[in-house]
Amino acid sequence: MKHQAIPGGAAAPPLLEIEDVSVRFGGVQALGNVTLSVEAGEICGLIGPNGAGKTTLFNCVTRMCGITGGAIRFDGARIDTLPARDIIAAGVARTFQNLGVYPRMTVLENVMLGAHHIWGGATLDTLLRPRSTDRAERRMLDWCRDVLRELGLEAVAHELAGAMPYATLKRIELARALAARPRLLLLDEPAGGLTHGEVAEFGELVRRMRDRHQLTILLVEHHMGLVMSLCGRLAVLHLGRNLAQGTPAEIRAHPDVIGAYLGRAA
Numbered sequence: 001m002k003h004q005a006i007p008g009g010a011a012a013p014p015l016l017e018i019e020d021v022s023v024r025f026g027g028v029q030a031l032g033n034v035t036l037s038v039e040a041g042e043i044c045g046l047i048g049p050n051g052a053g054k055t056t057l058f059n060c061v062t063r064m065c066g067i068t069g070g071a072i073r074f075d076g077a078r079i080d081t082l083p084a085r086d087i088i089a090a091g092v093a094r095t096f097q098n099l100g101v102y103p104r105m106t107v108l109e110n111v112m113l114g115a116h117h118i119w120g121g122a123t124l125d126t127l128l129r130p131r132s133t134d135r136a137e138r139r140m141l142d143w144c145r146d147v148l149r150e151l152g153l154e155a156v157a158h159e160l161a162g163a164m165p166y167a168t169l170k171r172i173e174l175a176r177a178l179a180a181r182p183r184l185l186l187l188d189e190p191a192g193g194l195t196h197g198e199v200a201e202f203g204e205l206v207r208r209m210r211d212r213h214q215l216t217i218l219l220v221e222h223h224m225g226l227v228m229s230l231c232g233r234l235a236v237l238h239l240g241r242n243l244a245q246g247t248p249a250e251i252r253a254h255p256d257v258i259g260a261y262l263g264r265a266a
């Protein structure tokens, strides 16, 4: 994919560049020389059969997992050596396959956790005092309430997250990621466990959030209807390696991809 042109003629680097990344867990080669670029503003899908290495790649970008080879750049700068909090502060947020929502906290408190790094080093204890009169705290609270409103969660802001239905938990996770004001959003199986109607609604929500917050999105998802309708480009991993990259139409017709999904060695 061509890099975006910037004034002066030079090409802007992709927002996210994953170059030759390898990860080994003991005897398991989870990723082997994986390369992927994500351009600013795109929704790029990352697909592949179970165990392909998709979540591991997300974990590498967010530094929940160290890489054993290669490099990861965000906006042109290496991030694979940074601590996780610096990566969040740089503008990378994510959701989790198995939901990272805290059930004993309210919906608002969960979302405020996402805004923690913008808070300037306050303790979580301070952050979670919703009656605080401190001006900076009020601004943060207002920002989190705005995000809740955008995602239709305002009415349940003070309810315990654990009491919410599954589809609402998915939106709480998205709200928490958005509260961090990311430039790059990594969504790990956001449609998993949703009904057909909820998947369509979630897809629309993601598209709206992308436009409103000028996000770049990397989406891991098994729901092919959602992936094909939402993503302009797809990257396919298989057994920890790049298998194919292209438009949804190209990927749908790619013999190696069809073979991998049907269980045939590519």
Ligand SMILES: Nc1ncnc2c1ncn2[C@@H]1O[C@H](COP(=O)(O)OP(=O)(O)OP(=O)(O)O)[C@@H](O)[C@H]1O
Pocket (backbone or CB within 6 Å): 025, 028, 029, 030, 048, 049, 050, 051, 052, 053, 054, 055, 056, 057, 097
């Ligand atoms: N912490 C770990 N320790 C050991 N092996 C791991 C660890 N995390 C992942 N793996 C292995 O790495 C490989 C890739 O797993 P990963 O979860 O990244 O795949 P995935 O594509 O996200 O799969 P799924 O679609 O099922 O979520 C698998 O073989 C998995 O068992």
